[in-house]
Amino acid sequence: MTYVLAIDQGTTSTRAILFNDAMEPVAHAQEEFPQHYPQSGWVEHDPKDLWATTAGTCREAIERAGISSSKIAAIGITNQRETVIVWDKTTGEPIHNAIVWQDRRTDETCQALRADGHAQMINDRTGLLIDPYFSATKLKWLLDNVAGARERAQNGDLLFGTVDSFLIWKLSGGAAHVTDATNAARTMLYDIRKGRWSRTICDLLDIPIAMLPEVKDCADDFGMTRADLFGKEIPICGVAGDQQAATVGQACFEPGMLKSTYGTGCFALLNTGDTPVVSHNNLLTTIAYQLNGKPTFALEGSIFIAGAVVQWLRDGLQIIKSAAETQGFAEQADPHQNVILVPAFVGLGAPYWNAQCRGAVFGLTRASGAAEFAKAALESVGFQTRDLLDAMSADWKADGVQPTLRVDGGMSASDWAMQFLSDIIAAPVDRPEIQETTALGVAWLAGMHAGIYPDQAEFAKRWALQKQFLPTMSDEARDAKYQPWKKAVEATMTV
Numbered sequence: 463m464t465y466v467l468a469i470d471q472g473t474t475s476t477r478a479i480l481f482n483d484a485m486e487p488v489a490h491a492q493e494e495f496p497q498h499y500p501q502s503g504w505v506e507h508d509p510k511d512l513w514a515t516t517a518g519t520c521r522e523a524i525e526r527a528g529i530s531s532s533k534i535a536a537i538g539i540t541n542q543r544e545t546v547i548v549w550d551k552t553t554g555e556p557i558h559n560a561i562v563w564q565d566r567r568t569d570e571t572c573q574a575l576r577a578d579g580h581a582q583m584i585n586d587r588t589g590l591l592i593d594p595y596f597s598a599t600k601l602k603w604l605l606d607n608v609a610g611a612r613e614r615a616q617n618g619d620l621l622f623g624t625v626d627s628f629l630i631w632k633l634s635g636g637a638a639h640v641t642d643a644t645n646a647a648r649t650m651l652y653d654i655r656k657g658r659w660s661r662t663i664c665d666l667l668d669i670p671i672a673m674l675p676e677v678k679d680c681a682d683d684f685g686m687t688r689a690d691l692f693g694k695e696i697p698i699c700g701v702a703g704d705q706q707a708a709t710v711g712q713a714c715f716e717p718g719m720l721k722s723t724y725g726t727g728c729f730a731l732l733n734t735g736d737t738p739v740v741s742h743n744n745l746l747t748t749i750a751y752q753l754n755g756k757p758t759f760a761l762e763g764s765i766f767i768a769g770a771v772v773q774w775l776r777d778g779l780q781i782i783k784s785a786a787e788t789q790g791f792a793e794q795a796d797p798h799q800n801v802i803l804v805p806a807f808v809g810l811g812a813p814y815w816n817a818q819c820r821g822a823v824f825g826l827t828r829a830s831g832a833a834e835f836a837k838a839a840l841e842s843v844g845f846q847t848r849d850l851l852d853a854m855s856a857d858w859k860a861d862g863v864q865p866t867l868r869v870d871g872g873m874s875a876s877d878w879a880m881q882f883l884s885d886i887i888a889a890p891v892d893r894p895e896i897q898e899t900t901a902l903g904v905a906w907l908a909g910m911h912a913g914i915y916p917d918q919a920e921f922a923k924r925w926a927l928q929k930q931f932l933p934t935m936s937d938e939a940r941d942a943k944y945q946p947w948k949k950a951v952e953a954t955m956t957v
C-alpha cells in the first residue's frame with residue numbers, strides 16, 4: 463500500500479490528510495492557529511504557526527495511520543491563497559507576520575493605482591481587479607514599511623512567497639523556492655496569458671522580480687522534504703491554491719462546470735477551458751489548473767464572508783454554541799419576518815468590490831431573535847452565491863453555464879443552507895461523498911504525478927454524489943426574497 467499526504471493550509475486551521483492508493487482518506491489531523499488583528503481591517507498570521515501546524519499535523523496524520531513514512535509516495539500542498547510572506551534567504555527568518563488575504567491595509571494604494579489609470583493594464587495581464595485582496599500591494603507594503611526591507615530585497619537577500627511557496631521552502635530546508643501557476647495567478651504580479659511574472663507590474667510597484675519564486679505546473683517536481691522531518695525524503699509533487707484544488711477535487715474539468723466552496727469565505731469557479739474569459743461583471747479571470755504546461759482558465763467569484771458569518775454568530779454574538787445549531791434555529795425562524803444580514807465585515811468582494819463598507823442588518827422587529835439572525839446568516843450565503851452566478855451567466859455564454867453547482871467546504875454540511883442555495887439560484891446543488899475535495903484535489907495532482915493515481919478522465923469518473931438539493935421555491939417567491947437582498951446591499955454600500 464502506498465499513500466499520498468495532502469497538506470491543506472487554510473485561513474483558520476491547517477489539516478493533513480493521508481490518502482491510500484484507492485484515493486480514500488485514511489487519517490486526518492487538524493490544528494487551529496491564532497489570528498492577529500493589529501488594527502481594524504488588518505489580518506495577520508505568524509508564519510511560525512503556519513509552519514508548526516503543518517509539520518505537526520503531518521506527523522500526527524502519519525502516526526494516526528500507523529504507517530511508515532517510507533510508504534508515502536508524494537506530498538501535495540494546497541493553501542489559503544494571496545497571503546504574503548517575505549523571509550530572509552539565508553536565515554529563513556520571516557521579516558514580518560504574514561499579511562492575510564482578508565487584510566485591507568493597502569486600500570489607499572489600490573485607490574491610487576486605479577486613479578493613476580493602471581486598472582486596464584493590470585486586468586489585461588493578471589485577469590484581476592485592483593484590490594487589497596491580492597498579494598501585490600501587500601508585498602509592496604512590506605517593502606515600504608519594514609525597516610531596510612526594500613534594500614535587502616534589491617540586494618537579493620529576501621524572498622517572497624505565497625503560503626505554498628513558504629511551506630515548500632521550509633519542507634525542503636531552503637532548497638526550493640517555487641510556486642505553481644494557480645498561486646502565482648493570485649498575486650496580481652503574474653501575466654496569466656504569457657505564463658510569466660509581469661515585469662511591467664513589478665516595475666510599477668518597485669518589486670524586485672528576483673525575489674519571486676519559480677512558477678511550475680500543478681503536478682510537477684517541487685522539491686524533496688528534508689530527510690529529518692518525516693524520517694525520509696518525500697517528493698512534493700502537487701501544488702494548487704485551495705479554491706483551484708477544490709475545482710480539481712470536484713473534477714470540474716469540462717468548460718461550463720462550476721463549483722463553490724463554503725469555508726471562511728465562498729469561492730465559485732467556472733471552468734472556461736483554454737480561453738481566459740474577460741469579465742464585464744466584476745469577476746476575476748484566473749487559472750483553474752495547469753497541467754503539462756497548459757493552463758485551463760476559470761472565471762472566479764470571491765466572497766469574503768460565508769462560514770465566517772456562522773462563526774460570528776458563535777463567537778461574536780454568542781447565540782449558538784456550534785455551527786451546526788444554525789440548522790435548528792433557521793427551521794424555527796418566524797417565516798413572516800424578513801431579516802436580511804449583509805455580512806460586509808471586511809467590505810464586499812465580487813461582484814461589488816467595495817473595501818470600505820461594513821456589515822448591516824435590515825428588517826429587525828422586536829420579535830427578531832437568535833432564530834431570525836441564524837436564518838439570515840445562512841441566507842446571506844445563498845444570496846451572495848446568486849450574485850456571483852448571475853454575473854457568471856452574463857459573462858460566459860460560450861456553451862452556457864451548466865445548471866448544476868457542485869459544493870464543498872465546512873458550511874456545505876448545512877442541509878438548510880444548501881436547500882436555500884438551490885432555491886435561490888434555481889438550480890440543483892450537488893454535494894459529493896468526499897467533502898474534503900480541496901485535499902483530494904491536491905492529493906490527486908501529487909499522486910498522478912508520482913504515477914500511483916489514475917489519469918484525469920478516470921479521476922473524473924470516480925466523483926460520487928452524496929446528496930442532491932433541488933429547487934422547490936416558486937419563481938415569484940424567489941424574486942420576493944432576492945430583490946430585497948439587492949436593495950439591502952445597495953443601502954449597505956451607500957451608508
Ligand SMILES: Nc1ncnc2c1ncn2[C@@H]1O[C@H](COP(=O)(O)OP(=O)(O)O)[C@@H](O)[C@H]1O
Binds near residue numbers: 473474770789874875
Ligand atoms: N453545520 C454547519 N452549518 C453552518 N456552517 C458550518 C457548519 N459546519 C461548519 N460551518 C462553517 O464552515 C466553516 C469551516 O469550513 P472550512 O472548510 O473548515 O473552512 P476554512 O478552510 O476556511 O477554515 C466555518 O466558518 C463554520 O462556521
Ligand SMILES: O=P(O)(O)OC[C@H](O)CO
Binds near residue numbers: 474
Ligand atoms: O482558507 P480558505 O478555505 O478560507 O480559502 C481562502 C482563499 O484561498 C482566499 O482566496
